Amino acid sequence: MLQIISLLVENKPGALMRITGVLTARGYNIESLTVARTLDPELSRMTIAVDVDPTLRQQVIKQMNKLINVLQAIDLTENAAVAREMLLMRVRAPLEARPAILKEAEIFGARVVDSSVDGFAVEATGEPEKLDEFVDVMRAYGDIEVTRSGMVAVCLEPRKLRLSAPIPKLDNYVGDHLAKGVLNA
Amino acid sequence: MSNLMSGSQILLECLVREGVECVFGYPGGVMLPLYDAMYEHPMRHVLVRHEENACFAASGYSMATGKVGVCMATSGPGATNLTTGLVNALMDSTPVVAITGQVPTRLIGSDAFQEADTFGITRSCTKHNFLVKTLADLPRVIHEAFYLAATGRPGPVLVDLPKDILQGQTHYAPVSSIHLPGYKVYADGHAGQIRRAAQMMWEAQRPLVYAGGGIVSSNAHNELRRLVELLDTPAVCTLMGLGGLPSSHPNFVSMPGMHGSYAANMGLTHSDLLIAVGTRFDDRVTGRLSAFAPHAKVVHVDIDPSEIGKNRVADLPIVGDAKRVLVRLVKALEELSPQYSSRSAEARRDWWRQIRDWQTEHPLTPEISTSEIKPQHVMKEVDRISGGNAIVCADVGQHQMWAAQFIRFNGPRLWINSGGLGSMGFGLPAAIGAQFACPNKLVFALVGDGGFQMALPELSTVVTNGLPIKIVVVNNGYLGMVRQWQELFYNNRLCAVTLDSFPDAEKLAGAYGFTGRTVESPADLQSALEEAVAEPAPYLLNIKVCPDENVYPMVPAGGAISEMILGPPQPVAVS
Structure with a gap:
């Protein structure tokens, strides 16, 4: 089963590369990755689906949390969470197959977003496994072309976000942070 | 009151505010505005002879003091040459700030002359890195870089500065605070x-x-x-x-x-x-x-x-x-x-x-012979002179292990070496950094003949700056550690480990204008070291040690540490 890591990150150039770098440095493939801004435009929410051994996943998440641009990285695999994916599909459909296709789409809660003489464009949202089934069914009707968004997930439990406070400094400031001791979170 | 300053001047001002006294660097095209600003600035700039050594020297400086070491290099080849030093600092948690030049922002990504994707290349070589694209960000970024390098688990931080940022002019106001909300340091323990x-x-x-x-x-x-x-x-x-x-x-x-x-x-x-x-x-x-x-x-x-x-x-x-x-x-x-x-x-x-x-x-006892110089004997003599108080900058390999076994250190920041990365060529430039940091301390660059030759160009830096570093080359004519593994685990099939044609130490040092000496007899070892230490100038000692000595105890790779090879295989009597 795929595992889901959810990250809250600063919306800065290079942040994506740092995060994926934690996985690619170990030679892991990313199954899916979505990223978009949050209510705070300076932050982005990222959902990464991976297939990683559980102990290493904890290690990977710790390393992600260590990144300066990452405010929070959490493991949603075993937490109360909802995960959804969106799919857009183009179906070539001869006229006689169209009613059946529409019926199937309705069963899966999919919506027709475009219709032409060649066929339909259909939009569906759901759990990834459900979308897999939908794809299998629609394949029976002929040529299809599919684009999937990758998973987006939201944690259902409130999560405390620990952020570091601003560090006042620098008037009459002389270096050597070490002598001054380390920052206390 | 704010005043109009160039990006280069702002950078130097921020370095001063961070307490930086000296930087190790190498100029180049896009760094010209910075070096022009340095012309009339009291910041001490040490010109090394290769950018990799700028980073090693900054690490040596940092390891000897605990302060943040600073190195500089130009775009493209300058920046790529820094990378080994950066990974070395990352592996050994050494606080280093690296400043690199970059082609002007409008040319980034166009394969401009001396362009490399430094921000991308050094992402995995650093604790964090920055590419400054707006002059207004510069002072904040510099202070963030120092803060990140020095706090938490220390490490290298790189700041990539396009030429137009270094050249641009703006009103400078000191940064009153920095904010890194995602940088979490749990310092106190539960x-x-x-x-x-x-x-x-x-x-x-x-x-x-x-x-x-x-x-x-x-x-x-x-x-x-x-x-x-x-x-x-x-x-x-x-x-x-x-x-x-x-x-x-x-x-x-x-x-x-x-x-x-x-x-x-x-x-x-x-x-x-x-x-x-x-x-x-x-x-x-x-x-x-x-x-x-x-x-x-x-x-x-x-x-x-x-x-x-x-x-x-x-x-x-x-x-x-x-x-x-x-x-x-x-x-x-x-x-x-x-x-x-x-x-x-x-x-x-x-x-x-x-x-x-x-x-x-099974005590750790140094091999000592009267007929040939055992490498462990060299360590024992260095230890005797040091008395646990000298700074010893080692390179990587057999001599590094013998030094760790036999030289005493009666305080922290005396033993400086490349541990995690095991980067040959580290010893001499690190000693340069350490001697700059501690001008009154006895500093040894204790190196093998392989690593020494990787750092050879830095002899100029040593001489130019009058650094009284004692360079002790433990010369076995081999890449000793690799030879040891080939001997023990590859049926003694020695391949590409012989280092012939080591230069005449006297002539080599003489060419740079300081004293060098080759020592071949155990009887001369002590006096040669004493003579080197007595000299108020750099000194090169080429100590020819017996070539086939191996480091023991040894745990073969993947073995349990309780199953050590304690010494060379004993000769078997033939009946």
Whole structure:
């Protein structure tokens, strides 16, 4: 089963590369990755689906949390969470197959977003496994072309976000942070 | 009141505010605006002869002082040459700030002359890196870079500065605060965990302190000593932790690991509680993990949460700064002391008897011969002159291991070497940095003939700056460590390890204008070293040691540390 890591990150150039770098440095493939801004435009929410051994996943998440641009990285695999994916599909459909296709789409809660003489464009949202089934069914009707968004997930439990406070400094400031001791979170 | 300044001037002003006194660098095209600003600035710039060595020198400077080392290089080749030094600083948690030039922002991504994607290339070489694309961001970024480099788990931070940023003009106002909301440092350690750890330590029968480089980087040496004395526990210091507990301390049981002592490795194997502080259970220490300290519970103190449980599961993890945690740990131990100390003293007597037995069974004794110079003999003589007080900057290889085994360090920041990355060519430039940091200290560049030749161009830097570094080349005519592995594990099929044509030391040093000498007889060793140290100038000693000596004890790669090869195979009598 795929595992889901959810990250809250600063919306800065290079942040994506740092995060994926934690996985690619170990030679892991990313199954899916979505990223978009949050209510705070300076932050982005990222959902990464991976297939990683559980102990290493904890290690990977710790390393992600260590990144300066990452405010929070959490493991949603075993937490109360909802995960959804969106799919857009183009179906070539001869006229006689169209009613059946529409019926199937309705069963899966999919919506027709475009219709032409060649066929339909259909939009569906759901759990990834459900979308897999939908794809299998629609394949029976002929040529299809599919684009999937990758998973987006939201944690259902409130999560405390620990952020570091601003560090006042620098008037009459002389270096050597070490002598001054380390920052206390 | 703000005033109009160039990006270059702002950068220098920020460096001054960070307490930077000297930078190691190499100029180039896009860095011209910065070097032009430096023309009339009191900042000391040390011109090295290769950018990699700028980063190594900055590391040496940092390791000798605890301050942030600073290096500079131009775009493209300058920046790519820095990368080895950056990874080295990352692996050994050395605070370094690297400033690189970049092509002007409008040309980035166009394959411009001397362009490289420095921001991309150094992402995995640094703790964090920045590409400044707006002049207004510059002062904040510089201060963030220093803050990140020095705090938490220290490391290298790179700031890439396009030429137009260095050239641009703006009104400068000092930065009043920086904000890194995602940078989390848990420094103090969990109070409950610390109390529980203290209890575990008193209750243990065979506790062993396993101290790493974190002791040195957080200046926790006094606290470590207090803890060791309070518990009367034996202590091993890793390669990066040497000097964290004085080598002359009666509780110090040398270095553990692949070339650690018998007593240290047996101590780890039989301990029932490892007190691991500022250390990361590196494979060169643990050998085969499944056989490492099999009877021990582990208390693991580290500032980096991702180190806890990475290699060995910690029974009691404490995320925190070594010094801060040890201060509180010592206090907790003292509070519990009346309850436990008499009971624990008894258990400790047996444990110490066992440790002392291991020490006498297979002591670390240097090979010494009257007919040829044994490399261990060189270490013994350097140690005698140093008396535990000189700064020794080692390169990488056999000599590094012998130095770690036989040279005493009676304080932190005296032993400077490339541990995690094992980067040859480190010793000489690191010594340059250390000598700049500590102009009045005796500094040795203790190097092999391989690593020395990688750093050869820096002899100019040594001479130009009148650095009285004592360069001691332990010359066995081989890439000794590679030869040792080929000999032991590849049927002695020696391939590409012979280093012929080492230059005449006298002529080489003479060409640069200082004294060099080749030593070939053990009888001359002591006087030659004394003569070198007496000279108020650089000195090159080329010591020709017997070529086929190997480092023992040795744990073969992937072996258990209790299964050491203790010495060369003994000749078998033919009947």
